[in-house]
Amino acid sequence: MSHGGPExxxxxxxxxxxxxxxxxxxxxxxxxxxxxxHFHGPLRPAGPMPRQLPGxxxxxxxxxxxxxxxxxxxxxxxxxxxxxxxxxxxxxAGVGKTSLALHWAHRVRERFPDGQLYVNLCGYDPGPPVxxxxxxxxxxxxxxxxxxxxxxxxxxRAALYRSLLSDQRVxxxxxxxxxxxxxxxxxxxxxxxxxxxxxxxxxxxxxARDGAWRVPVDVLxxxxxxxxxxxxxxxxxxEDEAAELAELxxxxxxxxxALRIAAERAASRPxxxxxxxxxxxxxxxxxxxxxxxxxxxxxxxxxxxxxxxxRALGAAAARLFRLLGLCPAGEFSDAAxxxxxxxxxxxxxxxxxxxxxxxxxxxxPGDRYRFHDLLRAYATDQAQRMESEATRLAAxxxxxxxxxxxxxxxxxxxxxxxAREPLPExxxxxxxxxxxxxxxxxxxxxxxxxxxxxxxxxxADHGLPGPAWRLAALLREFYQHRNMFDDWIDxxxxxxxxxxxxxxxxxxxxxLTSLGVAYLQSGRLAESADCHRAALDLRRNSGDEHGAARxxxxxxxxxxxxxxxxxxxxxxxxxxxxxxxxxxxxxxxVLRGNLGDACLEEGDLDQAADHLTTALAVxxxxxxxxxxxxxxxxxxxxxxxxxxxxxARTAIEEALEIARQADNQAWEAHWLVELARLQxxxxxxxxxxxxxxxxxxxxxxxxxxxxxxxxxxxxxxxYRALGRPAEAVRFHQVAAVTQRRLGEHxxxxxxxxxLADAHAxxxxxxxxxxxxxxxxxxxxRFGDQRAAVLREGIRARLAQWPERTR
Numbered sequence: 194m195s196h197g198g199p200e201x202x203x204x205x206x207x208x209x210x211x212x213x214x215x216x217x218x219x220x221x222x223x224x225x226x227x228x229x230x231h232f233h234g235p236l237r238p239a240g241p242m243p244r245q246l247p248g249x250x251x252x253x254x255x256x257x258x259x260x261x262x263x264x265x266x267x268x269x270x271x272x273x274x275x276x277x278x279x280x281x282x283x284x285x286a287g288v289g290k291t292s293l294a295l296h297w298a299h300r301v302r303e304r305f306p307d308g309q310l311y312v313n314l315c316g317y318d319p320g321p322p323v324x325x326x327x328x329x330x331x332x333x334x335x336x337x338x339x340x341x342x343x344x345x346x347x348x349x350r351a352a353l354y355r356s357l358l359s360d361q362r363v364x365x366x367x368x369x370x371x372x373x374x375x376x377x378x379x380x381x382x383x384x385x386x387x388x389x390x391x392x393x394x395x396x397x398x399x400x401a402r403d404g405a406w407r408v409p410v411d412v413l414x415x416x417x418x419x420x421x422x423x424x425x426x427x428x429x430x431x432e433d434e435a436a437e438l439a440e441l442x443x444x445x446x447x448x449x450x451a452l453r454i455a456a457e458r459a460a461s462r463p464x465x466x467x468x469x470x471x472x473x474x475x476x477x478x479x480x481x482x483x484x485x486x487x488x489x490x491x492x493x494x495x496x497x498x499x500x501x502x503x504r505a506l507g508a509a510a511a512r513l514f515r516l517l518g519l520c521p522a523g524e525f526s527d528a529a530x531x532x533x534x535x536x537x538x539x540x541x542x543x544x545x546x547x548x549x550x551x552x553x554x555x556x557x558p559g560d561r562y563r564f565h566d567l568l569r570a571y572a573t574d575q576a577q578r579m580e581s582e583a584t585r586l587a588a589x590x591x592x593x594x595x596x597x598x599x600x601x602x603x604x605x606x607x608x609x610x611x612a613r614e615p616l617p618e619x620x621x622x623x624x625x626x627x628x629x630x631x632x633x634x635x636x637x638x639x640x641x642x643x644x645x646x647x648x649x650x651x652x653a654d655h656g657l658p659g660p661a662w663r664l665a666a667l668l669r670e671f672y673q674h675r676n677m678f679d680d681w682i683d684x685x686x687x688x689x690x691x692x693x694x695x696x697x698x699x700x701x702x703x704x705l706t707s708l709g710v711a712y713l714q715s716g717r718l719a720e721s722a723d724c725h726r727a728a729l730d731l732r733r734n735s736g737d738e739h740g741a742a743r744x745x746x747x748x749x750x751x752x753x754x755x756x757x758x759x760x761x762x763x764x765x766x767x768x769x770x771x772x773x774x775x776x777x778x779x780x781x782x783v784l785r786g787n788l789g790d791a792c793l794e795e796g797d798l799d800q801a802a803d804h805l806t807t808a809l810a811v812x813x814x815x816x817x818x819x820x821x822x823x824x825x826x827x828x829x830x831x832x833x834x835x836x837x838x839x840x841a842r843t844a845i846e847e848a849l850e851i852a853r854q855a856d857n858q859a860w861e862a863h864w865l866v867e868l869a870r871l872q873x874x875x876x877x878x879x880x881x882x883x884x885x886x887x888x889x890x891x892x893x894x895x896x897x898x899x900x901x902x903x904x905x906x907x908x909x910x911x912y913r914a915l916g917r918p919a920e921a922v923r924f925h926q927v928a929a930v931t932q933r934r935l936g937e938h939x940x941x942x943x944x945x946x947x948l949a950d951a952h953a954x955x956x957x958x959x960x961x962x963x964x965x966x967x968x969x970x971x972x973x974r975f976g977d978q979r980a981a982v983l984r985e986g987i988r989a990r991l992a993q994w995p996e997r998t999r
Contacts, residue, residue: 241337242307242308243308243309243310243332243335243336243363244308244309245308245309245310245311245312245335246295246298246299246302246309246311246364246366247295247311247557248295249292249295249296249299250292250295250296250453251425253292253296254413254417254418254420254421254424254449255414255416255417255420256289256293256296256413256417259293259408259410260293260296260297260300262408263280263297263408264297264300264301266280266406266408267280267301267304267387278380278381278383278384278385278386278387278388278404279380279387279388279390279399279403279404279405279406280387280388280389280390280405280406280408281390281391281392281396281399281400281405281406281407281408282294282389282390282391282392282408282410283391283392283393283394283395283396283407283408283409283410284393284409284410284411285393285412285448285491285492286317286393286450286491286492286495286566286567287448287449287450287451287491287495287565287567288410288411288412288448288449288450288491289410289413289448289449289450290391290392290410291368291369291391292449293410294366294368294389294391295366297389298364298366298389301364302364304362304364305362305363305364305386305387306362307361307362307363307386308361308363308364309363309364309365309366310332310335310336310363310364310365310366311365311366311368312328312331312332312366312367312368312379313368313369313523314328314367314368314369314370314371314375314376315369315523315566316369316370316371316372316375316392316393316394317369317371317393317566318369318523318566318569318570319518319566319569319570319573320521320522320523320647321647321650322371322375323375323643324347324375324679325347325351325374325375325376325377325378325379326346326347326350326378326679327643327679327680328367328375328378328379329347329350329351329354329378329379330343330350330677330679332354332365332379333350333353333354333357336354336357336358338353338357338896339894339895339896340674340675340676340677342895342896342897343676343896345676345678345715345716347378348378350378351378351379354378354379354381355381355382358381358382358383358385358386359381359382359383360385361381361385361386362385362386363381363386363387364386364387364389365379365381365386365387365388365389366388366389366391367379367388367389367390367391368391369391369392369566370390370391370392370394370396371392371393371394372394372396373396373398373399373402373403376388376390376396376399377399377403380403390405395407412446412447412448412491413442413447413448413449413452414447415439415442415443415447417447418439418442418445418447418452419435419438419439419442421449421452421453421456422438422441422442422452422455422456422459423438424456425452425453425456425457425460426456426459426460429459429460429461429463430459430460430463430467431463433459433467434467437467437468437471438467440471441455441459441467441470441471441474444471444474444475444494444497444498445494445495445498446491446493446494446495448491448494448495450495450565450567451494451495451498451499453552454498454499454502454551454552454553455470455474455498455501455502457502457550457551457552458470458501458502458505458551461550461551473501474497474498474501477497477500477501477504495567496571499553499567499568499571500571502551502552502553503553503571503575505551506547506548506551506553507547509540509544510544510547510548512534513530513533513534513541513544513545513548514548514553514554514572514575515572515575515576515579515580516533516534516576516580516588517530517533517548517554517564517569517572518569518570518571518572518573518574518575518576519533519573519576519585519588519589519592520533520564520569520592520644521592521644521647521648521650521651522643522644522647523563523564523566523569524557524561524562524563524564524643524644525561525562525563525644526560526561526562526640526641527541527542527545527560527562528541528560528595528599528623528625528626529592529595529596529641529644530545530562531622531623532591532592532594532595532621532622532623533588533589533591533592534588535587535588535591535622535623536622536623537622537623538623541623545562549562553568553572554568561640586655586656586657589651589652589655589657590619590657590660591621591622591623592648593648593651593652593657593660593661593664594616594617594619594621594660595621595623595625596641596644596645596648596664597616597617597660597663597664597667598616598621598625599625599626599637599641600638600645600664600667600668600671601613601616601625601667602625602626602627602628602634603628603634603635603637603638603671604634604667604670604671606628606630606631606633606634607631607634607635607670607671607674608670608674610779610815610817610819610820611670612743613667613670614663614666614667614703616663617659617660617663638671642677642680645664645668645680645684646680646683646684648664649661649664649665649668649683649684649687649688650683650684650687652664652691653687653688653690653691653694658691658692658694658695658697658700659691659695659697659700661687661688661691662688662689662691662692662695662697662700662701662703662704663688663700664684664688665684665685665687665688665689665691665704665707666688666700666703666704666706666707668680668681668684668707669681669685669706669707669710669711672684672711673710673711673714676714676715678711678714678715681707681711682708682711682712682715685704685707685708685711686708688700688703688704688707689701689704689705689708691704692704698731698734698735699735699737699740701728701731702728702731702732702735702737702740702744703728703740705724705725705727705728705731706724706725706728706743706744706747708724709721709722709723709724709725709728709747710747712724713747713750713751713754718751718754718755721751722748722751725744725747725748725751726744726748728740728744728747729741729744729745729748732744738771738774738775739772739775739777739780741771742767742768742771742772742775742777742780742784743768743780745764745767745768745771746764746765746768746783746784746787748764749761749762749763749764749765749768749787749791750787752764753787753790753791753794756794756938756939756975756977758791758794758795758977759795759977761787761791762788762791762792762795765784765787765788765791766788768784769781769784769785769788772784778811778815779811779815779817781811782807782808782811782812782815782817782820783808783820785804785805785807785808785811786804786805786808786820786823786824786827788804789801789802789803789804789805789808789824789827789828789831790827792804793827793830793831794977794979795977795978795979796977796978796979796982797978798831798834798835799835801827801831802828802831802832802835805824805827805828805831806828808820808824809821809824809825809828812824818851818854818855819855821851822847822848822851822852822855822860822864823848823860825844825845825847825848825851826844826845826848826860826863826864826867828844829841829842829844829845829848829867829868829871830867830870832844833867833870833871833874838871838874838875841871841874842871842875845864845867845868845871846868848860848864849861849864849865849868852864858891858894858895859891859895859897861891862887862888862891862892862895862897862900862904863888863900865884865885865887865888865891865904866884866885866888866900866903866904866907868881868884869881869882869884869885869888869904869907869908869911870907870910872884872911873910873911873914876914878911878912878914878915879915881907881910881911881914882908882911882912882915885904885905885907885908885911886908888904888907889901889904889905889908892904898931898935899931899932899935899937899940901931902927902928902929902931902932902935902937902940902944903928903940905924905925905927905928905931906924906925906928906940906943906944906947908921908924909921909922909923909924909925909928909944909947909948909951910947912924912951913947913950913951913954918951918952918954918955919951919955921947921951922948922951922952922955922959925944925947925948925951926948928940928944929941929944929945929948932944938971938974938975939975939980941971942968942971942972942975942980942983943983945964945965945967945968945971946964946965946968946983946986946987948961948964949961949962949964949965949968949987949990950990952964953990953994961990961994962991962994965987965990965991966991968983968987969984969987969988972984972987
């Protein structure tokens with residue numbers, strides 16, 4: 194694990210969780226017991242069962258024909274298991290597709306004991322829709338896949354998703370889909386799980402190609418529409434005449450969304466005759482007819498009811514409703530609403546209660562609110578009509594600055610040593626929240642994830658390029674530890690374009706750095722190099738010595754990842770000299786740690802130990818436990834390889850204690866492999882097996898196959914130390930299969946050499962020659978000293994192998 198400073202705490206590697214295949218994988222897939230140590234095959238990741246269905250709407254009415262049709266398609270017989278895998282509910286906007294889907298889903302959810310998944314695909318929202326890749330990312334996290342185990346590509350995510358659901362019975366609700374392309378990657382591979390899709394489109398492609406059952410959802414029958422009106426107004430009004438209720442339902446085109454808004458207004462005016470309210474609505478309808486050339490009766494009815502309810506609001510509530518149409522996403526917090534309106538939190542909450550009471554917004558869990566997409570579009574239209582461009586820009590500026598300051602506060606808790614850009618000094622009426630714990634900060638990022646991406650884009654598109662690039666640069670601190678490559682690359686590119694339009698070279702360099710790290714961690718190394726070189730040129734041209742040294746460090750990390758060790762070491766040395774010249778003790782320690790890693794990989798053990806020891810003293814003084822733990826792990830390896838086992842033991846135990854105190858399983862699993870190799874050196878190979886088993890188990894749960902393969906290879910080394918080469922062969926085989934597939938060429942060469950040695954030691958011996966030859970071929974791409982030593986050892990063993998066995 195190498196450091197890029199506060200923004201690159203872990204050695205960048207692409208997330209990859211492709212399934213093992215081939216004969217060698219049988220060791221893992223079937224499960225094995227060796228010497229009392231159990232290695233289990235791939236399991237569904239540990240984690241809570243997903244239960245993501247939102248609650249049902251109040252006052253759901255009959256819809257019995259549709260409910261019966263859905264249940265009939267699902268089973269044909271209530272006592273039989275599910276027979277259909279894909280249902281599509283289609284109908285016009287506001288007709289109640291989501292309410293129907295949720296009501297029925299709650300009725301049948303017990304048939305799906307492995308949980309429920311839900312996503313609003315926002316196919317018809319004013320903003321960008323949710324992509325299949327974004328939805329898969331959310332689903333995989335909900336299914337317990339850790340961030341390091343989520344692949345970068347949509348196809349790989351979809352494959353993992355199907356694998357996880359292959360033997361599960363899960364209910365998946367995909368709300369507001371616009372196209373089949375949004376839906377197809379989210380379909381499980383078997384009919385055991387059920388997918389329910391709602392859409393305004395007929396989605397004919399899903400019916401024709403994917404075997405979907407389409408269930409049309411029409412407007413309510415008159416009796417059901419009247420029933421809905423009565424349910425919402427019950428307890429607030431005296432019994433209204435059935436004929437008047439029927440007329441109100443007609444004016445609402447018998448659409449549930451319009452009916453609920455109209456009923457809520459009637460309920461809030463219990464002493465007004467319903468006939469008067471109907472006359473008002475007719476007048477509003479006539480006004481709307483005069484302003485529109487549309488011939489869509491249902492759309493006109495919805496907009497009429499919206500306008501009727503909106504005009505009844507007080508001035509402050511109406512203004513907030515309009516401004517909420519400028520929100521970057523359809524869901525928002527009360528604090529974000531207050532920032533947008535430029536008010537304190539308490540009065541904003543009172544106005545939000547007014548809007549929720551009028552059914553113009555919906556209150557979610559905690560401090561969250563959300564729009565129906567039609568109402569959001571109406572609010573946006575009102576903002577365009579009623580607010581000046583200057584007023585709209587001022588509101589967006591307040592909101593963007595609030596997001597920027599809140600994200601900065603969250604990052605300060607999550608990565609306290611991060612190099613954050615200074616923020617604009619503009620005062621805000623709504624203060625950004627403060628976060629007491631990392632969990633609080635992470636919860637905020639999770640809730641605002643979609644809004645942060647959209648806010649970055651919105652700011653860039655509406656004349657706020659400075660806040661746009663600053664927000665993009667800041668979000669790197671959150672994304673990089675969670676492999677959120679889609680959001681990360683999206684915001685970084687948006688910020689980069691904004692900084693270039695502004696002509697801000699510092700912003701351009703920061704966003705290029707963020708994009709370079711994203712490309713490095715997602716395995717796009719050539720693009721990463723281009724970004725970091727461009728950032729370095731900008732910083733040199735502007736005289737930014739600190740930034741230039743950071744870019745040199747980033748290029749060193751890229752070279753270290755590619756095992757260009759001479760280049761990596763040279764870059765780290767130059768960066769170290771620059772930071773020491775600037776008096777930057779923390780960054781100098783970071784560069785010493787990275788330099789120690791490069792020296793260690795080269796086999797320069799004494800120099801590595803010197804650099805790491807110096808860095809450790811600074812980390813201890815500053816209280817930087819993250820960097821200290823990693824340096825201790827590297828120092829333990831240097832001590833072990835020099836034969837200083839007692840010092841190695843002290844270092845690795847301290848590192849593991851840091852990992853456990855931080856409850857960071859990724860560190861613990863990675864560092865346990867070094868403990869296992871130390872235990873082998875201490876002639877305690879049985880204990881090493883236990884350490885390896887623990888490391889393999891954690892890495893499998895985390896989904897980091899590259900490091901899991903390293904732990905499996907170390908397991909084989911422990912078995913060879915115990916004189917059990919046949920068992921070693923099996924673990925080296927599995928490790929080699931994974932490393933070859935992932936393109937981990939250096940680790941593959943090491944594992945192939947181990948595998949060949951284990952074959953040579955079995956009774957009767959296997960044929961190690963093809964494996965040694967394969968290892969030598971793999972080593973041809975490396976020219977460092979450690980590679981030379983390994984190459985020399987293999988050639989010596991080849992020369993000694995009996996001629997008759999070749």
